[in-house]
Structure formats: C-alpha cells, structure tokens
Amino acid sequence: MQEGAFVVIQSGHWNYYGIVTDINLGATDPRFADEQTEVRFPAHIAKALHGQTLYANLEVLPNLMLEVGPDEGTPEYKDWQGKIDAGLKDAPRILPVKNVPPHHAVVSLANEGDIAEIFGDPNKESNFVIGYTREQNHPVCIDLDKFVQRSSGVFGATGTGKSFLTRLVLAGLMKHNQAAVLVLDMHNEYGFDDVASDTKKAVKGLKTLFKGGVRCVGLGAGSTIRGNQVDFNLEISTGDISTSDIETLSRELNLRETTPTILNALYGTFKDKWFAAFRSMSRDTVMIEDERGKTKEKPAEERGEVGAGERCECDGGGSAS
Numbered sequence: 001m002q003e004g005a006f007v008v009i010q011s012g013h014w015n016y017y018g019i020v021t022d023i024n025l026g027a028t029d030p031r032f033a034d035e036q037t038e039v040r041f042p043a044h045i046a047k048a049l050h051g052q053t054l055y056a057n058l059e060v061l062p063n064l065m066l067e068v069g070p071d072e073g074t075p076e077y078k079d080w081q082g083k084i085d086a087g088l089k090d091a092p093r094i095l096p097v098k099n100v101p102p103h104h105a106v107v108s109l110a111n112e113g114d115i116a117e118i119f120g121d122p123n124k125e126s127n128f129v130i131g132y133t134r135e136q137n138h139p140v141c142i143d144l145d146k147f148v149q150r151s152s153g154v155f156g157a158t159g160t161g162k163s164f165l166t167r168l169v170l171a172g173l174m175k176h177n178q179a180a181v182l183v184l185d186m187h188n189e190y191g192f193d194d195v196a197s198d199t200k201k202a203v204k205g206l207k208t209l210f211k212g213g214v215r216c217v218g219l220g221a222g223s224t225i226r227g228n229q230v231d232f233n234l235e236i237s238t239g240d241i242s243t244s245d246i247e248t249l250s251r252e253l254n255l256r257e258t259t260p261t262i263l264n265a266l267y268g269t270f271k272d273k274w275f276a277a278f279r280s281m282s283r284d285t286v287m288i289e290d291e292r293g294k295t296k297e298k299p300a301e302e303r304g305e306v307g308a309g310e311r312c313e314c315d316g317g318g319s320a321s
Contacts, residue, residue: 006110011101022059067092128172191216238276
C-alpha cells in the first residue's frame with residue numbers, strides 16, 4: 001500500500017471512493033514497538049506477537065460516493081432495480097461525498113472496474129488515457145468532451161510533473177480534434193523535442209507528434225527555439241504599444257502612482273511615437289512646458305550640459321570638453 005493509492009470503502013448500499021493521504025505505524029502498547037521481539041523470541045512467537053500488537057494506520061480521504069444497491073440476486077435488489085427502471089428512483093450516479101463511512105467498513109484497493117467507474121472507460125472514444133495507477137497499473141482517463149466545456153487547471157509542487165501532464169492533455173485534445181489550442185509557452189517546453197529534467201530521457205514535442213497541425217511562433221525577429229526554426233516570428237511595433245498597456249503592468253513593473261500622469265504627458269507630446277521617444281531618453285532627461293503649454297525636452301545647454309566637441313571656461317582656468 002502506498003500513499004496516494006485509490007481505495008474503495010464498502011458501506012451497505014454505498015461505495016465510497018477515496019485516496020490514502022498518510023501512513024503511520026502503531027502499536028497496542030509502546031513497549032511492543034520499542035522491544036526487538038524478533039531477537040528475544042523464536043521466529044514463530046515473534047511473528048505471532050507482531051500480528052497481535054503491531055499495525056499500520058492508513059488515513060483515507062473520501063472524495064466521491066456511489067449508490068450500488070443491495071446484493072445482486074436478492075429480492076431487495078430486484079425491488080431497488082425495479083424502481084429505477086420504472087422511473088420512480090433516479091439511476092445511481094457519482095456524487096461528491098456528503099458523509100463518512102461507519103466504523104469497521106471494509107476498505108480495499110480500487111480495481112480496474114472501480115477506476116473506470118470514476119475516471120471513465122478507456123475504450124470509449126472520447127476518453128483519453130493520461131496515466132496509470134501506481135499500485136496496479138490501471139488506466140486513468142479524462143473525458144475530452146466534458147474537459148473542453150469548463151475551465152481546468154493543473155496544480156502541484158515543483159517537480160511533480162505538471163508540464164508533462166499538460167503536454168499529455170494538449171496531445172489528447174489535438175489527437176481527438178476537440179479544440180483549437182493557443183499555448184503561451186514561456187519556457188519552450190511543449191513545441192519541440194526536449195529532455196526530461198529528472199529522467200534525462202528524450203520527450204517528443206507537439207510539433208513532432210502532429211507536424212503540420214502545430215505552428216510554433218518565436219518572439220522577435222530571427223528567434224529560434226533550441227536551434228529549431230519556428231514557423232513565423234512575432235514582432236510588435238513600438239507604435240502599437242499604448243499607454244494603457246503600460247498601466248496594466250504597473251504592479252509587475254513596480255511603477256509609482258504618478259505613472260498615469262507621466263504617460264499622458266509623454267503621449268501628449270510624442271503621440272504614437274511616445275514609446276520610442278521614451279526609450280531614447282536618458283536618466284538625465286528633463287521635460288518642461290513651453291510658452292504655449294506644450295511639453296518638450298529641456299535643451300542640454302539649459303541643464304548645464306555641454307555637447308561633444310564644445311568647450312567651456314571653468315573657474316580656475318580649467319577646461320572641459
């Protein structure tokens with residue numbers, strides 16, 4: 001038994017489906033856990049003591065529940081199934097867990113049928129296998145028809161395989177032609193072939209798997225991805241950048257509260273060329289208003305600066321150029 005194992009808890013007419021979240025050792029008396037009885041006693045006695053005094057606790061988190069009805073072949077089952085067939089009772093369906101199983105309920109590892117009941121039949125066309133259970137290697141599916149209908153997310157700690165699982169999901173959507181996908185791949189993980197950081201094994205990219213069905217875009221003229229030529233490059237003209245684009249990034253850029261005023265002044269002076277003009281400014285650039293109230297850059301000579309090739313007389317007879 002491993003942490004993360006899928007288990008089924010049988011309780012009367014209901015099955016509870018859960019995950020093992022923790023495992024720890026226990027003893028009926030701390031002395032049995034401390035003493036090395038296998039050394040002090042013969043093997044058969046030590047084994048008997050261990051079986052009676054030492055045990056393991058499994059903490060299980062129930063997630064779902066399903067009504068399975070009475071035992072098949074009994075009159076109660078026929079009556080239960082008859083009500084369902086007659087429309088007097090809703091057909092059983094998977095529900096979020098709303099209570100807990102009683103004491104002494106039987107717990108067992110989920111079998112292939114249990115996994116298929118929860119995640120779907122791998123033989124169904126719309127179901128896509130994204131992995132297998134660690135204990136018994138049963139296929140785990142997602143229903144792509146339902147997957148594209150709602151928002152989804154992949155969460156986990158660093159190194160748990162989020163990127164690899166995302167690659168599988170994207171491949172499933174493309175293979176079954178369920179949706180057009182726009183991927184903002186900031187680390188260039190999905191398009192071209194790569195090497196897994198943990199296993200160092202080669203991993204096929206979506207471009208290799210689907211060839212003409214995938215278009216890779218590079219940011220900036222002449223950019224490549226790990227030496228691979230992209231389908232086309234995306235370039236943004238400085239004239240296409242608006243002041244509102246910068247304001248939306250105020251938190252990320254750690255800008256001050258006066259930023260909107262400054263941006264408006266820049267745009268009022270330079271219009272669509274404001275961003276290019278701003279980039280050409282130095283830290284010593286000073287903006288002033290002329291006699292007509294328009295903003296302009298203060299000339300260097302008015303700031304006490306001297307241009308290249310010019311000379312000025314300084315106190316003490318020195319010179320500067």
